[in-house]
Amino acid sequence: MLPLFQSDAARPDLRSLSLSDLSALVERLGERPYRARQLYAWLHRKGAASLNGMTDLPRAFRERLTAQARLTTLDIDAVQESTDGTRKYRMRTQDGKFIESVYMPDETGPESFDPEADEEEGPGARVRLTLCVSTQVGCAMGCGFCMTATMGLLRNLTAGEICDQVYRVNADLRRIGVPGERPLTNLVYMGMGEPLHNYENVLRSLELLLSEEGANFSQRHITVSTSGLVPNIVRFGEESQVKLAVSLNATTDEQRAKLMPVDRKWNIAALMDAVRKFPSRQGRRVTFEYVLLRDVNDSDEDAARLAALLRGLPVKVNLIPYNENPGLGFADPGAERVAAFRKALDARGITALVRKNRGRDIAAACGQLAVQA
Structure with a gap:
């Protein structure tokens, strides 16, 4: 372990x-x-x-x-702010490792970072203040398009370290004048690391953050993402009440294994079987995340295969235009191709939304987190 x-x-x-x-x-x-x-x-x-x-x-x-006993508290080592209001926090652990967390202030609606969340929150616009938290120092999954993968995996974060990202950012937001004792409203476990690879600590952190005596987040306002650790997906569905996002990013095993080595152990068929077994409750549809890479997985044929894979499942698709990283060799398909891909899914009855990329100018967007440990 x-x-x-x-x-x-x-x-x-x-x-x-x-x-x-x-x-x-x-x-x-x-x-x-x-x-x-x-x-x-x-x-x-x-x-x-x-x-x-x-x-x-x-x-x-x-x-x-x-x-x-001892009390784990992270130190905010550096903060970068984007032109869109996103704030990227570099935090130092007590053993001198570094992780990153990303704060995203957002209005609800179709142009928001997480537009599908509006369905669970009901009518009436509000400001959504989301924190993207890390669960490991680095990552072992080795996804070819992700900067965090270049770090390798140094260690798991404890439940306390996962939670304390929330508490340090809340304190900083209060300091800069964001109203409320606990300003953050939503959490996404989509930062550095694979959450289901640090299963016990992630589950404990959720218990602490959902507790009425503690941070008191709503289960509808927390999403945990996975690259596809099949054995833990069904278990997670049975042992937690929060939402799940699955990072798919390809429609054939040949293609996916090149992008995501996890596919060599648990292929698309095994992943889809686990999703079918994931307990579905009101307001808890599984979201499939699909990072669109120019001339890799963004063709009309890819869209048709994706629709066929998901047909009949109570899921939705979050399309993510690639956030470019130097040296990794992938590119953003561009707005026109993204729109065409979404239209092809819609035509086949698949609910698809395009995620608004936040913090690109400070390397805080999806797949861009990495620090020198």
């Missing part, structure tokens, strides 16, 4: 513990049970950066916590 951050591992990370785990710790320390809920609220509702800031907890209790 890929290692986590191992420094001082004998002391549990408070940010990664469930409320029941915190309750057990509080009991061992001889404190009253209600202290666990106070501590949990500081960690996940208020996003406290340190134990010293938890002012309604007795100092003696905080000192015992410091001796018996």
Whole structure:
């Protein structure tokens, strides 16, 4: 199993513990049970950066916590802001690794970053403040069009590190004047790493972020993306309530295996079978992500094969014009070809929407995240 951050591992990370785990710790320390809920609220509702800031907890209790446990907090190392309002955060972990998270402020509607989300949120426009979070330092999937793949995989992020991206960005948004105690409204697990390759920590992070006593996100406002780790797709559907996005990007195994090595282990047929078994609930259709690459997977024939693959499934397609990366050898097909591809899907009864690329000018768009670790 890929290692986590191992420094001082004998002391549990408070940010990664469930409320029941915190309750057990509080009991061992001889404190009253209600202290666990106070501590949990500081960690996940208020996003406290340190134990010293938890002012309604007795100092003696905080000192015992410091001796018996540790608190994972990320440091914001750098922030870049795009002309479209997107903010890319480079964050440093406590063992000196770097990850990136991307904040995207967006109006609802057909031109938004995530237009299909409007279906779940009902009528009435609102501002959607989305954070794209990372789940690993680097990535092992090796997708040929993705910059994160050039890093390789260094380690998994803990549940606490996944959650703390949300809390550090919320704190920064408050600092620059974005209203609300917790400004972020939506989360997409589409940053660095393959979420289902870090399954247990991703699942725990979702438990923490969805908790009413904590960050209290709605399950309708969180999407987890996967490149196609088939054994974990059905399991994820049974063990979580959030939405799933599957990165397909090709319509034949020959084509997909060249772009995405994961296809050599779990081919398109196995992937489609897993999607058919994914528990479908109201407002929880699976989304297929399809990155359009010029002269690679963007032909009318590709559109016809894609429609045939998806026919009869309660899914939708998110078309993503490629965000170009130096040295990888792929290009954006252009608006005309993207529109023609979408029209070909629509003509065959497949719901297809084009994702608005955010933050291209600061290398913050889909497939562009990478840092020197």
